[in-house]
Amino acid sequence: MSLFDSTPLAAASQAPRQAPLAERMRPRTLEEYVGQEHLLGPGKPLRVAIENDDATSMIFWGPPGTGKTTLAKIIAQRTQSTFIEFSAVLSGIKExxxxxxxxxxxxxxxxxTILFVDEIHRFNKAQQDAFLPYVERGTIRLIGATTENPSFEIIAALLSRCRVYTLKSLTEEQIVSLLRRALTDPDRGLGSWGIAADDDALTTIASYSSGDARNSLNALEVAVRLAQGRKEHLLTKDLAAEALQQRVLLYDKQGEQHYDIISALHKSVRNSDPDAALYWMGRMLEAGEDPMYVARRVVRMAVEDIGLAAPEALNLCLSAKDAMHFLGHPEGELALAQAVVYLALAPKSNAVYMAYNMVRGDIQTTAAEPVPLHLRNAPTKLMKELDYGKGYQYAHDVEGRVADMECLPPSLAGRRYYSPTHEGREKLLAQRMEEIARIKADKRK
Structure with a gap:
């Protein structure tokens, strides 16, 4: 691959007629772009950066079909930059x-030059390191796209030199507007086919897509071809459902949608109803939902609703996620089912969840006080002279292995965040906290 062999962006943006509809309808300007108002609305951060021709490298993090590649191409066109597209799956250090x-x-x-790296999280450390000197010198402007959390998948040195923008799934209304545009566009879309669509048909396709513009446009093309083959001039909900097959029946706007069903699953688990929990999970998986999405939500339930009442639940759910990934469909779904039944029957506690929310609230509303001197390390003579570590009590050297020592900042002294329930294993933690309180009280006496 050579930069000097690359096709100019303006020419590359003219997708051939045989290209998939999603590629032909790819927005070419910010005015055509739909969604991400939190980043691209007037005065919003990414909009300002583009308008000011800010040369900072960036990472786009978001689900599939939210317009990460499209946005990178628009930026290249607006800034009159050469656009080079890399795939982390196909490219190595040599390239x-x-x-x-x-x-x-x-x-x-x-x-x-704008270097766009799709699925940048798939590059290993050595490959990511190769970008660093060029990003630092400004030789290239790197734009990476990832569906994974950049904090975990991108090396710190590269991440610190990029701005991270989080893209959101498109709403159903935004998807419908894209479908209408494609259906009526005679040049790039399906306008020349002479087929209209009723509202229910477009809503059906939009609800199928789960916020993925690419999926929804390609699904529309399949549905329109089906209508044309039957010499129909109106795309109806029934035709759209037939084109999308079983999945749409379970994610119809008039039925239980994606977010309604995951809510039903979560609340069934929270209410200790294993039968309902299994049913709602089955509805999602049989509809074609991504099993790893279900796995992530199941892990969330373990930490939010089970917590320390049954701490082994988290390991079980993570193992179920790994089993699903290892076995695939349909065998791996049994591991998720096992996890869901266990969570439903496990003792419940949201004490840690509530405690951490209180911590976040205090962090946002109170001053960021320095660490008390007695809790600081004193590795140097100067630090010792400044009383770092003075008054610290080593817990292993005191009776009961508990020192009567305040570890919170002065303004929060005595603040209690974690209040354990008396459910499951957490009952033992509650007893231990009472014991610690007694030990401290005796030492004060």
Missing amino acids: IKQVMADAEKASHMGSR
């Missing part, structure tokens, strides 16, 4: 170094 060398030559001639 990276070649493009970096070409970009450096181009920069000396006054040309700017």
